[in-house]
Amino acid sequence: MLLSAVGYRYGWRAPWVLDRVDLELRPGDLVRVGGYNGSGKSTLMRIIAGAHLPRRGTVSGRPDRAAYIPGQLPPLPFKAHDYLRHFGRIRGLSTAEADERILDWLERFEALSYRKHRISDLSRGTAQKIAIIQAMLAEPELLVLDEAWTSLDTSGQGTLDEVARDTARRGGRVVFVDHDPQRLADDATAAHVLRDGALAPASAADFEAALVTIDLENAPDPWPGPGAGRLLADGVLRIEVDPGDSDQVLHDILNDHPKIHVLAVRTVEGRRTQAEKQTGEAS
Incomplete structure (x- = not known):
């Protein structure tokens, strides 16, 4: 997957949030992106995932199965299991296949007891687990994590770490943003920092405590x-x-x-x- 000279701005007269961004993602990559708040990290994550189209430049080679996980799931009125089953069907799973995967993931994230609760009634941390499970049902080949560890408890954060590692090990591409300077530090295959609308190679100091x-x-x-x-x-x-x-x-x-x-x-x-x-x- 390749981003070439990608640029983005929110309106024709607005300043360029992203400018001349180049990034290559190969199978097995686990890539960290850093930068100060407001530097355009979330905009870049959405473009990588396909949620935004670049205003200029090109994105090519995006895998068919891509998943984007932001830091918070909206307070939806659906029951967690019904919501996940619906997305499983959208992703081409049969009801039986979806239910099997849903139960496995709920157990993995220690959220099985919340499957019949409405998402709007869940804590932010539990709702975030539902967002992660929804994204993982189709075994994405591209996983974009935009501060997705936010609100998770310690156990949930550790499980999401494992999800990121497992996705890269099976040949997927993982791109992530997180404020913890030690997040997947020993596993990342590359690290970049977003400055002045462009990506530059990151040093260890770029991910020190904020x-x-x-x-x-x-x-x-x-x-x-x-x-x-x-x-x-x-x-x-x-x-x-x-x-x-x-x-x-x-x-x-x-x-x-x-x-x-x-x-x-x-x-x-x-x-x-x-x-x-x-x-x-x-x-």
Whole structure:
């Protein structure tokens, strides 16, 4: 499967979210894609899966059996087993074949007791397991995982890891996005980072623990609060904080500093503050 000079934008006058993306996926590949929030990762995942058509460039050689799993299944009013059986039939399975596979997958994901529950009544984690099972019923040759581990419990995350490995081992192609820097680190055959609309080879640092960057207007320099601050050319102060501290930092800014304007908040993978880099180099 080959993506050649793929570009995408949401409207004729909108900026290009993706530009000149090239990617080759061979049987057995297990490929990771990283990049900060808003860089276009989900758009790229949908194009790979066939849910979006590129605005320019080409996609060729996509396998007939492709599956896309996002991070959340909508709260549908159908019972889980009925929903899965319906999709099994769409994928060409007989009722008996669909039921056999459904029960096997439900058991594998420890969700057998929820088969008669409405999806809208399930927890997000259990509903996500139903989304994964739906995608796996036809044994896809292309599996696209767009933060599909989101909301899963530890057991479910481990099972999805196994699903990704098994799909690649039997000759399928797997492409995934996830915020955990260790996700399938020893199994990935390639890793790329999406920057400025294009893919580039990723280094280990590109998947280190993420930081949250917050762009501020009318903020003091040097920054007195938590995190590391640096002044940008346009007078905006950018601070970098750990994801676990970002909510509290934003809360404090909004409540204690009414003259400071929050311009942007985003999660950036593979970024470390200068102090952290120096500590790492010293060790």
